[in-house]
Amino acid sequence: MHKIGRFYHVFLTYLKDALEYRSKALVYFMYPLVSTTVMLIFWYAASSTHATGGYNFSFFLSYYLWMMLAGSALMCYAEDAIARYGIYRGDLSAQLLRPFSWMTHVLFAEVPWRVMGGVYSVLIMVGVSIFLFPIQHNTTVVGWTLAIIAAALGFTISFLYKFILGSSAFWLTNTRGLTSLSDIIIMLFAGQLMPIRLMPPLFRSIALSLPFSSMVYIPVAALQGTLGTIELLRAIGIQLLWLCLLIPLQQFIWRRGLRVYTGVGQ
Amino acid sequence: MSAIRVQDLQKTFSVAKKNPGLRGTLKSFVVREYTKVEAVRSVSFSIDEGELVGFIGPNGAGKTTTLKMLSGLLYPTSGKTDVLGFTPFERKHEFLKQISLVMGQKNQLWWDLPAIDTFSLNKEIYEIDAKQFKITLDELIELLDVSDILHTQVRKLSLGQRMKMELIAALLHQPKVLFLDEPTIGLDVVMQQKMRSFVKEYNRKYNATIILTSHYMDDVKELCKRIIIIDHGSVLYDGLLSDIVHTYAPHKSLTIQFEKKVKQEELSKFGIVESYTFPTAVLRVKRASALKTASQILNEFDIADLNIEEPKIEDIIRDVFEQKK
Ligand SMILES: Nc1ncnc2c1ncn2[C@@H]1O[C@H](COP(=O)(O)OP(=O)(O)OP(=O)(O)O)[C@@H](O)[C@H]1O
Ligand SMILES: [Mg+2]
Numbered sequence: 001m002h003k004i005g006r007f008y009h010v011f012l013t014y015l016k017d018a019l020e021y022r023s024k025a026l027v028y029f030m031y032p033l034v035s036t037t038v039m040l041i042f043w044y045a046a047s048s049t050h051a052t053g054g055y056n057f058s059f060f061l062s063y064y065l066w067m068m069l070a071g072s073a074l075m076c077y078a079e080d081a082i083a084r085y086g087i088y089r090g091d092l093s094a095q096l097l098r099p100f101s102w103m104t105h106v107l108f109a110e111v112p113w114r115v116m117g118g119v120y121s122v123l124i125m126v127g128v129s130i131f132l133f134p135i136q137h138n139t140t141v142v143g144w145t146l147a148i149i150a151a152a153l154g155f156t157i158s159f160l161y162k163f164i165l166g167s168s169a170f171w172l173t174n175t176r177g178l179t180s181l182s183d184i185i186i187m188l189f190a191g192q193l194m195p196i197r198l199m200p201p202l203f204r205s206i207a208l209s210l211p212f213s214s215m216v217y218i219p220v221a222a223l224q225g226t227l228g229t230i231e232l233l234r235a236i237g238i239q240l241l242w243l244c245l246l247i248p249l250q251q252f253i254w255r256r257g258l259r260v261y262t263g264v265g266q
Numbered sequence: 267m268s269a270i271r272v273q274d275l276q277k278t279f280s281v282a283k284k285n286p287g288l289r290g291t292l293k294s295f296v297v298r299e300y301t302k303v304e305a306v307r308s309v310s311f312s313i314d315e316g317e318l319v320g321f322i323g324p325n326g327a328g329k330t331t332t333l334k335m336l337s338g339l340l341y342p343t344s345g346k347t348d349v350l351g352f353t354p355f356e357r358k359h360e361f362l363k364q365i366s367l368v369m370g371q372k373n374q375l376w377w378d379l380p381a382i383d384t385f386s387l388n389k390e391i392y393e394i395d396a397k398q399f400k401i402t403l404d405e406l407i408e409l410l411d412v413s414d415i416l417h418t419q420v421r422k423l424s425l426g427q428r429m430k431m432e433l434i435a436a437l438l439h440q441p442k443v444l445f446l447d448e449p450t451i452g453l454d455v456v457m458q459q460k461m462r463s464f465v466k467e468y469n470r471k472y473n474a475t476i477i478l479t480s481h482y483m484d485d486v487k488e489l490c491k492r493i494i495i496i497d498h499g500s501v502l503y504d505g506l507l508s509d510i511v512h513t514y515a516p517h518k519s520l521t522i523q524f525e526k527k528v529k530q531e532e533l534s535k536f537g538i539v540e541s542y543t544f545p546t547a548v549l550r551v552k553r554a555s556a557l558k559t560a561s562q563i564l565n566e567f568d569i570a571d572l573n574i575e576e577p578k579i580e581d582i583i584r585d586v587f588e589q590k591k
Contacts (some may be wrong), residue, residue, distance in 0.1 A: 006391075
């Protein structure tokens, strides 16, 4: 109990700090908002030509709004802060010397932003469903429970993945190339460019076997209610597999990285 | 009992070599060459509980690198370190709760929040007892005279004010071992003096073990009985500050005021003439025969005044740095 109180207290400070940047959070939110809008315009045009495999605009609207929520609340963007400030600028040093894990530090620094992004998304979704169109969503209690589990796993997987990506700064003199590449791959294979179920079969199986679909596509499909219970359980199984792979990988890379960490800039 | 033990400590950095110009850039893009920088070659020492040791050496000597290894930030290339019975690089929380590293530029304060928020955060992180926290904080606030800026956003503080806050943040958990890397850098003369008395007091009151680096000899002279001189990653001297005079300064200075003019050649018989503009001459003579030489001079010339002086510690240390290069 005492431990939990301690973490709660620490987290409050991180929240307080992030709230100093409310307007910045709004600017960051523009990215998922704009990309969602662009996607909707595209699929609005496409769905009117009947070339979309029988999915109507209502499906795409719901899909991309859930995607916006996932992109701003579940997808973690810590890689840049880890590389640029933590490792290159050496802010990591101050954290390493405190009896508090750096991973929890990164998590606590990330969560307030995800919460803010999530709040913005939900506000927009509520607005849309009241004034424009209803949004498709899961309708059963079991479905919601599984969807929430899938969402939590999605965030954890993206957090671990981005943590590993950011840790590449221990070895690289610049991580820009790698993170840009990663952004493109995520866009393609996480279901942001097009719903994975609409992809050609080969692409679809590649996408579903990579971890990126576990980060956002699976939670989105679960929230929207396009997966049956069995399918959903299988998807969560895949998420758990990725989790089992990423945790030791992250630990390994982190331990190796700290050995070559030089604490520059201090 | 020794609080810190270091044996054959070594740290080598690999630095990517980059040749100048576009060609160099392209070349290093294809095959990257690495040069080894031996920041710390072979350092051994041991420091007892409650000691306050000065760690000095010219720029790039390896002081900061050594302190970073002692506090667990850097992984040593080889060698053994033991601080309070822990291996620093493992960074056990039990260990981290008993040490602090304060660096002139390092920033553990939250930039956008007032310093008091960092302090309360540290209370949680270090699991400091609430009552103890209040006592220590009040004491530090009073000692460093910062009560009126506690609630100011850190980014709006001056350099010296920030340094004071860094120090408070580093001391709230009452570390038993304190690594101070140039704690007086950028402080005004009054603050430097305050900082010194503060460090001294902290050492005395908590029997804390302190290693201090500084380029200001005043810091070292006032605070440290023992010094360790390091250059090019190796220890040149480890002993009492007062002993360095005997070990490294085989000379003393005679400052003489003459009544009547004396030829410089006549003076050089007695020692090396460091300066001579009538009526004052400064003569460097062998330490052992300083008294004898002085009496000879007194006999031979008309003297208004004569002083035998130890060379300045600054000068001796400069000589040590230069000799061993
Ligand atoms: N992260 C690093 N990567 C590569 N070389 C480094 C790194 N840190 C230090 N060095 C090199 O190691 C040597 C020792 O540096 P260090 O910072 O320990 O010196 P110092 O004694 O603290 O000097 P100063 O008095 O200037 O603070 C220097 O040659 C420096 O260039
Ligand atoms: Mg230094």
